[in-house]
Amino acid sequence: MPPPVRPLVQPVVQTMVQKADFERVLATPSRSRSTHFAVHHVNGGPSASRWQRLHLGEEKLSTDGAQLGAQPVDDSHPAAPEACWLGSVVPKRHARRSVTRALLKRQIRAAMARHAGELPPGLWVVRLRAPFAPAQYPSAASDALRLAARTELEQLFTRARRS
Template sequence: MIGKLQRPVDFERVLGSQSRARSAHFALHHLAADPAPDAWHAAKLRTSSAELSTGAAQAAHNAVDRDSPRAPSGCWLGIVVPKRHARRSVTRQLLKRQIRAAFAERPGMPPGLWVVRLRSPFDRQKFPSAASDALRQAARAELAQLLDRALKPRHEPRPEAVA
C-alpha cells in the first residue's frame, strides 16, 4: 500500500533533493526516508507522560532527528499539479488519478518518499478536452516511461585503468 504525503515539510524535504527522473511534462523526486512525525502528536506524547500523577516519571521520547538512521518502512506518494500548468480542475484531477494509478500498478517500488511534479502543461491544441481519453492515455504512457527510467539502476562511473 502506498501512503499519501500531506504535510508541507515532507514535500520540502523531497523537492529539495535532485529529481530522479524527468520527462517532457513530469519530474519524479525520491528521498529514502519516512515522513516527518506529526509535531502535535509527538508533543502530546511527551507532555502526557510527564503530567501523570501516579507512579514514577517515565523517560521522555527522543527526538526523531537524534535517532540512528534507519531504512524507510513504507512508500509515500506526493503529487504536485500546479494550476499554472493545468488550468481546469478536471484536468488536474485526471492527472492526479493517473499518477496514483501508475504507482499502484508498480507494487515493487523502493520505500521512501516519492513526489511527482507536473513541470509543463499539456498542449491544449492536441488535447482540447479537459478530460479526454487521449490526454488520459498520453499521461499514463509518459508516467510509465518516467517510472521505468527512475527504477533503472544508476550507472556508476567506471574506475579508470591504472597505468
C-alpha cells in the same frame, strides 16, 4: 487462457501530507524526468506530525498542566519508513481546469500503485513540470490526455526504478 496471477499482498502506497516532507523531497534533484513530469525520491519515512510529536511527548502544549476530559481516539504510531509515500504536485499554471488536475493526480496515483512493488521505499513526489498542449488535448479530461499521461508516467517510473 486464465488471467495473470497477481500477488496476494499488494504494496501499500501511503499519501504524504506534511509540507515539510514535500519541501524535503523537492529539495533533491529529480530522479527521473520526462516531457511533462519529474519524479523526486528521498529514503526514509515522513516526519512526525505535530499531533504525533505531542502524543509521543516530544513537544509540549501551553495547557499541559490542565486535565483532559477525554483521551484521543486515534492512538496510531508513526508509520513504518519501509512503505512508499506519494505526494503529487499539479500546479494550476500547468493545468488550468480542475478536471485536468484531478485526472493527472489519478493517473499519478495509479502509476505509483502499479510500480510500488519495484520501487525503493521512501518519500516520492511526482511533479507536473510542463503543461499538456491545449491544442493537442482540447478536452480537459479526454481519453487522449489520459493515455498520454499514463504512457509518460509508465516510462517515468520505469526509469526511476533503474536509477
